Amino acid sequence: MKKFNLNELIWFLVLLTLSLYIFFMIYTGKIYILIHPKMKVYLIIGFIILFIFTIMQFPKIFTIPDRGGLKKNNLIFIFAVAMLMIAGNINVSSTYLEFKGVNLFPYYDDHEVKEKHNHETSIPSGIIELKDENFYCYLEDIQKNIDDYIGREVQVEGMVYAKKNMNNNSFIVTRLVMNCCAADSQYIGVTCTYYGGNVKTNTWVNIKGTVTKNTIKDSKGRDRVVPEVKVNSIEKIKEPNNLFIYQN
Structure with a gap:
C-alpha cells in the first residue's frame, strides 16, 4: 500500500x-x-x-x-x-479611526487615578518636537501639565483627522500607539486650529505652531482641559511605512 x-x-x-x-x-x-x-x-x-x-x-x-x-x-x-x-496588511483609514476614536484627554482610569508608566519624561527647552520616538511620552506630559507648556513652540508629525462636529478651522493630528499588540492600540492626538485653509482628513502633515489650551467635553459630558496647537504652518509629508508608534 x-x-x-x-x-x-x-x-x-x-x-x-x-x-x-x-x-x-x-x-x-x-x-x-x-x-x-x-x-x-x-x-x-x-x-x-x-x-x-x-x-x-x-x-x-x-x-x-x-x-x-x-x-x-x-x-x-x-x-x-x-x-x-x-x-499583516492593516492600514489606518478614516473609517478605522472613527471606530477607534481619539484619546485627547489626560491618562486617567475609571476612578480618576493617574496611570503609572515605566518612563520618565524630560522635554528639553526650545521647540517641542513630537515625532515617532517621543510622541506618546511628550504628549502625555503636556496633557498632564498643560500650563507649564503654554506659549511653547511645537512641531507635530501625524495624520489629520477632522470630526464631523468640528468647525472648519479645527482638526486633530493623530498617531496610532501600541502598548503590546495591535489589539490594544489606540489613537492619541492633539487638537489644532488653523486659519490658512482646510486640511483634508488622512493627510500626513508636519505642523508648526504654539501650545495653547482648550476646554472640551469628554464622552461622559464632563469638561476637560486639553492642549491645543495654534498652527502657524503646515507641510505635507509622506505617510510612514509603519503607522504605529510604541508606548515605552
Whole structure:
C-alpha cells in the first residue's frame, strides 16, 4: 500500500506557510504592525519552535492515512493563517479611526487615578518636537501639565483627522500607539486650529505652531482641559511605512 497521508500533508503546508510568513514579517519589519518591538525575542523563540515542528511534520506525510478521510479541523487553521496574513496588511483609514476614536484627554482610569508608566519624561527647552520616538511620552506630559507648556513652540508629525462636529478651522493630528499588540492600540492626538485653509482628513502633515489650551467635553459630558496647537504652518509629508508608534 502506498504511504501518503493527505491530512499530514495539509498540516505540514499549514505549518510551513505560517513559518515562512512569520519569517517574512520579522525580516521585513512588518511584524511591528502587529506586535510591540519588545515582544520580538519571544516571537523569534516561537518561530524557532514552530519551524522545528514543521521539520518534524514532514516525515508524517509518508505514513498510512486514517480511514476517516479529510480532517475538517484543518480548515480552522487554514482560516487562522489567512486572517493573520490579512491582519499583516492593516492600514489606518478614516473609517478605522472613527471606530477607534481619539484619546485627547489626560491618562486617567475609571476612578480618576493617574496611570503609572515605566518612563520618565524630560522635554528639553526650545521647540517641542513630537515625532515617532517621543510622541506618546511628550504628549502625555503636556496633557498632564498643560500650563507649564503654554506659549511653547511645537512641531507635530501625524495624520489629520477632522470630526464631523468640528468647525472648519479645527482638526486633530493623530498617531496610532501600541502598548503590546495591535489589539490594544489606540489613537492619541492633539487638537489644532488653523486659519490658512482646510486640511483634508488622512493627510500626513508636519505642523508648526504654539501650545495653547482648550476646554472640551469628554464622552461622559464632563469638561476637560486639553492642549491645543495654534498652527502657524503646515507641510505635507509622506505617510510612514509603519503607522504605529510604541508606548515605552
